[in-house]
Amino acid sequence: ALLARALNLGGGSYTLDAACASSLFAVKLACDALQAQRADAILAGGVSRPDCLYTQVGFSQLRALSPSGRCAPFDRSADGLVVGEGAGILVLKRLADALAQGDRIHAVIRGIGLSNDIDGSLLAPASEGQLRAMQSAYAAAGWSPDAVDLIECHGAGTPVGDATEVRSLASLWGGLAWQPQQCAIGSVKSMIGHLLTAAGAAGAIKTLLAFQHRTLPPSLHFNAAPAQSPLLDGPFRVQTDPAVWERRASDQPRRAAVSAFGFGGINAHMLLEEFIEPDPAVPPPARTARAAVETPAPARPAVAIVGMQTFFGRLEGLRAFQEAVFTGGPAIAPRPPLRWKGAEATATEILGNAGSRGAFLETLTVGVGEFRIAPNEIADLLPQQLLMLKAAAGAMQASGFDGRPEQPRMGAVIGIDFDFAATDFHLRWRLLQAAAAWNARHRLGLDPQALARWQADLADACGPPLTAVRTLGALGGIVASRVAREFRLGGPTFTVSAEAAAGVRALEIGVRALQQGELDAVLVGAVDIGADVRNLAARHGIRPLGAGGAVRPFDRGADGTLPGEGAVALVLKRLDQALTDGNRVYAVVGGVGAADGGAIPTGLPGEAAYCRSLGRALSDGGASPASVSYLEAHGSGDPAEDGLECAALHRFFQQPGQAAAPAACAVGSLKAIVGHTGAAAGLAGVVKAALCLYHDMIPPLPGFSEPADERWHHGPFHFPAFPQYWVRDRRDGARRAVVATITADGGCMHVLLEGVESAPAATAYEKTD
Structure with missing residues (x-):
């Protein structure tokens, strides 16, 4: 970027x-x-x-x-x-x-x-x-x-x-x-x-x-x-x-x-x-x-989402996630007491009350034999690797990939961000150097043997030494390889980083690979456990976190976003193959668009970049703005980002020949429920919108009372206060939703999703899992 x-x-x-x-x-x-x-x-x-x-x-x-x-x-x-x-x-x-x-x-x-x-x-x-x-x-x-x-x-x-x-x-x-x-x-x-x-x-x-x-x-x-x-x-x-x-x-x-x-x-x-x-x-x-x-370009095959799994904060699994989406029940809660153990005073000095609430992961349970990882190695892996494996396992099972047969034409693309836990070894090494300097500066009088013992105690209190297992366990990029090895995938496997759009970029790569016929299925995911105090302190200096205890996108009372943690996984197939295989089809990925154009002082992408990205997604899917009736906005609750998004949306949807009917498009934001989940944020929004299309439901935007910008009172948008049926005229074609993502480094991405009526009928139980 x-x-x-x-x-x-x-x-x-x-x-x-x-x-x-x-x-x-x-x-x-x-x-x-x-x-x-x-x-x-x-x-x-x-x-x-x-x-x-x-x-x-x-x-x-x-x-x-x-x-x-x-x-x-x-x-x-x-x-x-x-x-x-x-x-x-x-x-x-x-x-x-x-x-x-x-x-x-x-x-x-x-x-x-x-x-x-x-x-x-x-x-x-x-x-x-x-x-x-x-x-x-x-x-x-x-x-x-x-x-x-x-x-x-x-x-x-x-x-x-x-x-x-x-x-x-x-x-x-x-x-x-x-x-x-x-x-x-x-x-x-x-x-x-x-x-x-x-x-x-x-x-x-x-x-x-x-x-x-x-x-x-x-x-x-x-x-x-x-x-x-x-x-x-x-x-x-x-x-x-x-x-x-x-x-x-x-x-x-x-x-x-x-x-x-x-x-x-x-x-x-x-x-x-x-x-x-x-x-x-x-x-x-x-x-x-x-x-x-x-010679006309060959028609691109449609790509379907056939399996999903999520873990965000206390919402363990897709069912809990779905219930929170449709009831508007936030997963925001106080920070676990031991999360910042030893750093509370410094954190309070830098963050104040910010970071005291969020959608934090409290536990991560891995059963013995659940994955092909030696039990004595599990504690030495970055938690995001294990969390991504759990999400991937759920998505694979939901899409019919039971067992572990070879899948030479299936790949995995995972969105990630930097995990500050990977720097803990450097802190250990730094302490070894600093202890000697402290001994001299403060005239502690420690002899070489006593100094060596003190250095070892300080280092061990900070964290374990770097070993072969921990070297691999601290490589964020290895997470995709662990997924591929666990499920015996032979297609291209790697991670991508694009801030909040990392998961959406992974989705686009998977969609293109399927459309080009290079793969028959792709596991797409994103994971971020980003509430490390060092990460939040750095981000707070760029764009302040909220201190009010809730994320209120586009609302007059919004004061910033809150941290969220979790992982999401999707399985993609070409639609014709999914229907042949009898898969459940949540939605079809109609188009993806991306653009850069951020101003360096603010990091915001600018209205023009947002509009280019949105226009590219709609053009990629052959859709008009008027055909979109649900927008899963970036909506972080940060006044600057929300203001940019409001201005760009009204600019785009009110262009000549592109205006929709008044209040025809509902607007929502998952961040009101799970906070800003970093690299997983964009793809989590895709899961939410796919659930809405699959269930023919428009979800509420929790916590919204009065818009921060007067433009929301006019034009094609409205903010639902309660869940409602997604009513449409069949003559208007498939239901369409757009998912928006803004990155802190000046980028934008949009995804166009469409409902599918020819998918196999689901039972009442399936509709709720």
């Missing part, structure tokens, strides 16, 4: 975490958006600048760090990875646009394959997952694997990882008539170390430079392959010296592949082709040019 604001980019922004494959995942999603005409140019890549102490201690605990400090991919002396830092960004355009605009074209992306290992551990890679990613890329490009002359491998220098990657390549080429050592391989990690989330960008840029200089680039520190390695007698050779890269034929472009594999079994494989300037004397084939104009 900061990059988008700095460069004045208005098309939407987000970050993702697919571990060491993150950069290539970002490029793949950018390519999808470009091909679907949702953007004209996109910046995609990766950045990695982690805390040095954390990476060194954490990777040492995982036994992945090189003791020698030397990264030697594929060599028999390889003893681990070396951490690097950096960033790499690619500017992507459709090829036709780049040609028309006279851009310098470094290469053409012909295919990208993504996958997740179905079985195995979170740390050990599996060939079956890597192979599926590679095969997907070559199928998209229409290439045979032996069409490439250069493979920029993941090659991190870990013996197990390198051996697995070479076996995967050998299997990929197994049925081909190759020549010994015909294909050069290498890894830029031998030169700059492992850039973690930016590793794929580094490998891609190295390959682009190889095209530019027509040179096969070298890889360092390779002398001899391990015993029994496929490198000894296979089609691959580690390129140890730069060499001229000759084309196979004068008119045949050079071709290369880039791999990136990450913790959790996340895999990506990208195919690049040298761009050869077209001969200006040769016009493009007339048939191709005509087809580009005349």
Whole structure:
């Protein structure tokens, strides 16, 4: 979001975490958006600048760090990875646009394959997952694997990882008539170390430079392959010296592949082709040019929500959530007594009374054997990982995915935000340093042995030391991999972060993957346990929390939002498949829109950005503003955000030709019930709106008495005071609802949902669960 604001980019922004494959995942999603005409140019890549102490201690605990400090991919002396830092960004355009605009074209992306290992551990890679990613890329490009002359491998220098990657390549080429050592391989990690989330960008840029200089680039520190390695007698050779890269034929472009594999079994494989300037004397084939104009875009399949589960505050499960939605019963309660133990005085000094009430999670119960996690490891995981697993399990069961069969064409995308609990290890290390300084400054007179004992006591009081289990347990991005491994999902699996829109962005990614036919089902989720005192103190400094004890969206008495905590999970399928499978269909995702355009001093997106996002969602779903009869607003109870949303809604709905009938559209906000649930807020609103469509009910807006803005007295909106039937004329088409999300960093997202009448009839019991 900061990059988008700095460069004045208005098309939407987000970050993702697919571990060491993150950069290539970002490029793949950018390519999808470009091909679907949702953007004209996109910046995609990766950045990695982690805390040095954390990476060194954490990777040492995982036994992945090189003791020698030397990264030697594929060599028999390889003893681990070396951490690097950096960033790499690619500017992507459709090829036709780049040609028309006279851009310098470094290469053409012909295919990208993504996958997740179905079985195995979170740390050990599996060939079956890597192979599926590679095969997907070559199928998209229409290439045979032996069409490439250069493979920029993941090659991190870990013996197990390198051996697995070479076996995967050998299997990929197994049925081909190759020549010994015909294909050069290498890894830029031998030169700059492992850039973690930016590793794929580094490998891609190295390959682009190889095209530019027509040179096969070298890889360092390779002398001899391990015993029994496929490198000894296979089609691959580690390129140890730069060499001229000759084309196979004068008119045949050079071709290369880039791999990136990450913790959790996340895999990506990208195919690049040298761009050869077209001969200006040769016009493009007339048939191709005509087809580009005349061939209509294929109709996109509708995507249905077929399973849902929620946990917010004291509302444990979808049934409790539904009852709160339709009765208007807030889940806001006093903060649990021990939540900020030891920090109450500091919190009161910073927050005052703010943060004393919210929708807090008080307990999180995990049964023995409920998940494939060793009982002695559960306490060492971030609670958000376990909470997301519980929500995912409920959604999977509700959508008919009982048991744990392999699901190679099902992925998982989870919205998350930063969990401050991951910084507790740094506090422990800081105390070890600070104690020595305190001893000297305050003349405590502790001898070395007494000082060491005091340091150990202080550190243990702060929290446990970093171990291998805790290293993985504190990685927020691993939550999606845990979901995939638990339910044996083989499709793309990763997390996204976009502030309050994180879950909605995950929903959009899942919808697009289904519409493109890449997956048959997607588990979409979001989780945030954001009432950590450090998080609230930071956010309170940007936009004050409410002190009145209730969230009152759009009301004259609103004084700010309150914190909420929880998780939400949805399962998506194409509508035709859902109906064939007899699934319950809560709603259809009609369209998704996004925009950026925030003012840096305020962080608010601005009316124009909100209207662009809303307009894109309606256009994506082929709907008019007048057809929307329920709006699940962002409605945070913060006067600045509510004022912006009020102004933008009236501006949009009162444009010429778009006005709806007076008071035709009901307005609600879930935050009046569960507070602002951070990364889960937008997707929680989607669940609420889907329940409204499924039950044909309009929910009340609790706590609302008098609008803060006079414009609410006029125009197409009203605030329901009690639940009511969602009455409509069948001639007007399906019921439609819009869900709005505003982020604190200047972004907006909107989702258009539609009711479905052709779904299987539900029993009275089903209608309430």
